[in-house]
Amino acid sequence: MPNTRRRKREPGTPPRSMVVIAALALAGGTVVAVWFLPARATPEAPVKVASPTLSPMAQPPAQEPLLPADGPSAFLAFVDTARNPGFDLPDHSRRTGVRWYALGHVVAGQEQDACTPKWSGRLDPGANPVANRIGRLRADGADAGLSFGGPAGRELAGACADQAALTAAYRRMIAAFGARFADFEIRDDADAAAGSRRAAALRTLQRERPLHVAFTFPLGQKGLSAGDAAxxxxxxxxxxxxxxxxxxxxxxxxxxxxxxxxxxxxxxRAAHAQIAHAHGLTDAGQTWRRMALTTVLISPDDLGEIDARKLTTFATRYELAWLSLRGAAPRAEVSRILWRTRP
Structure with a gap:
C-alpha cells in the first residue's frame, strides 16, 4: 500500500501500492476533522481466477505495488469466511457499493501440517465457498485479498520453521486466488525468527509478482507496542x-x-511517528497514506452516525489507505456512511 496522492473514485474499495480482538472507529462534517487521522487504498485491475487451484501462477515482477484506493480513503470489508460461509461477495458488493474485501483467516494447519495453509486452521484452501466466489466478484469490477494470521490459529511464519516451505505456502495461497493484496495480522512480535522468515518470504514473493502487503497491529493508547514497531x-x-x-x-x-x-x-498520531521511523520516512503525508484504521465494535450502538461522519472525514482529510470495521455490525444507516453509499 507508496506515496503519491490520488483523486477520489467511487465509494468503497481499497488496495493500492492492501479480526475479533477487542473493538474500534472516524468520518464527518466540515467542522470535525483535524483531530483524527489519515491514508488511502486503490484496487488494481482484477485478476481473473476461475476456480482456485493450488499451483503457482507466474506473474511479472513488481516495481512497487499500488495501495488500495477508490477514494482518498476507501472502505475495506473484512470477512471471516469460516464463521460466515454463506457470505456472497458479489451480491454484497452490488448491494452496498463496497469494492474491496479482505478474506480471513489463513493460518497454519495442525502441528503435523504446520507449513500447510488452512482457512481458520481447518478448511483446505480450495474448499472455502466464500473465497471461491472471488472470480464473480472480479467480474463485477471489485476485488478481494487474503488475510493471514489473526485469532483463528498461528500465522504460518510462526508455525513453519522451514523457510522454503513457508515461502511456498504463501505462494500457493496467493497464486491460487490471484491475490494482489495480502494482509498479515501478526500476534508473534516477540518471535524474531518468525519475523525474519516472514520478511524473507515476502521479499521473495514481491520480486516474483505485484503484491501489496499490509500488516495489521492492535492500537494501544500510545500507538503500536514496542514489539510491533520493532x-x-x-x-x-x-x-x-x-x-x-x-x-x-x-x-x-x-x-x-x-x-x-x-x-x-x-x-x-503516536503510531504515525512510529511508522515513519520504521520506514525511514520524513514526509508526514507519505506516512499517513501508509496507514489504515479498523474500528472494532463491542456493540452495534457503540458507533453512531455522527461518529461515522467524523471517521470518514478524518480518513479523507489525511488520505488513509482505508477504513474498516470488525466486531459487532453497526446500524444500516451508519454502515452506509462508512461505505459512502445511499439508502
Whole structure:
C-alpha cells in the first residue's frame, strides 16, 4: 500500500501500492476533522481466477505495488469466511457499493501440517465457498485479498520453521486466488525468527509478482507496542515492502467519558511517528497514506452516525489507505456512511 496522492473514485474499495480482538472507529462534517487521522487504498485491475487451484501462477515482477484506493480513503470489508460461509461477495458488493474485501483467516494447519495453509486452521484452501466466489466478484469490477494470521490459529511464519516451505505456502495461497493484496495480522512480535522468515518470504514473493502487503497491529493508547514497531522496522530493513499498517482500534462503549474518538486520534498520531521511523520516512503525508484504521465494535450502538461522519472525514482529510470495521455490525444507516453509499 507508496506515496503519491490520488483523486477520489467511487465509494468503497481499497488496495493500492492492501479480526475479533477487542473493538474500534472516524468520518464527518466540515467542522470535525483535524483531530483524527489519515491514508488511502486503490484496487488494481482484477485478476481473473476461475476456480482456485493450488499451483503457482507466474506473474511479472513488481516495481512497487499500488495501495488500495477508490477514494482518498476507501472502505475495506473484512470477512471471516469460516464463521460466515454463506457470505456472497458479489451480491454484497452490488448491494452496498463496497469494492474491496479482505478474506480471513489463513493460518497454519495442525502441528503435523504446520507449513500447510488452512482457512481458520481447518478448511483446505480450495474448499472455502466464500473465497471461491472471488472470480464473480472480479467480474463485477471489485476485488478481494487474503488475510493471514489473526485469532483463528498461528500465522504460518510462526508455525513453519522451514523457510522454503513457508515461502511456498504463501505462494500457493496467493497464486491460487490471484491475490494482489495480502494482509498479515501478526500476534508473534516477540518471535524474531518468525519475523525474519516472514520478511524473507515476502521479499521473495514481491520480486516474483505485484503484491501489496499490509500488516495489521492492535492500537494501544500510545500507538503500536514496542514489539510491533520493532517487527515493522525489521521487515522493512530485510527488504520486504509493507505498504500499509492497519491499526485495530478498540472503540470504547458509548457510556465511556466524553472524547473517546479523540483518544483514538491521539493513539493514531503516536503510531504515525512510529511508522515513519520504521520506514525511514520524513514526509508526514507519505506516512499517513501508509496507514489504515479498523474500528472494532463491542456493540452495534457503540458507533453512531455522527461518529461515522467524523471517521470518514478524518480518513479523507489525511488520505488513509482505508477504513474498516470488525466486531459487532453497526446500524444500516451508519454502515452506509462508512461505505459512502445511499439508502
Amino acid at each position: 517487527l515493522l522496522k525489521q521487515t522493512h530493513d530485510a527488504g520486504a515492502r509493507v505498504s500499509v499498517v492497519n491499526l485495530l482500534a478498540a472503540l470504547e462503549p458509548r457510556a465511556a467519558p466524553e472524547g473517546r474518538l479523540r483518544r483514538v486520534a491521539a493513539a493514531v
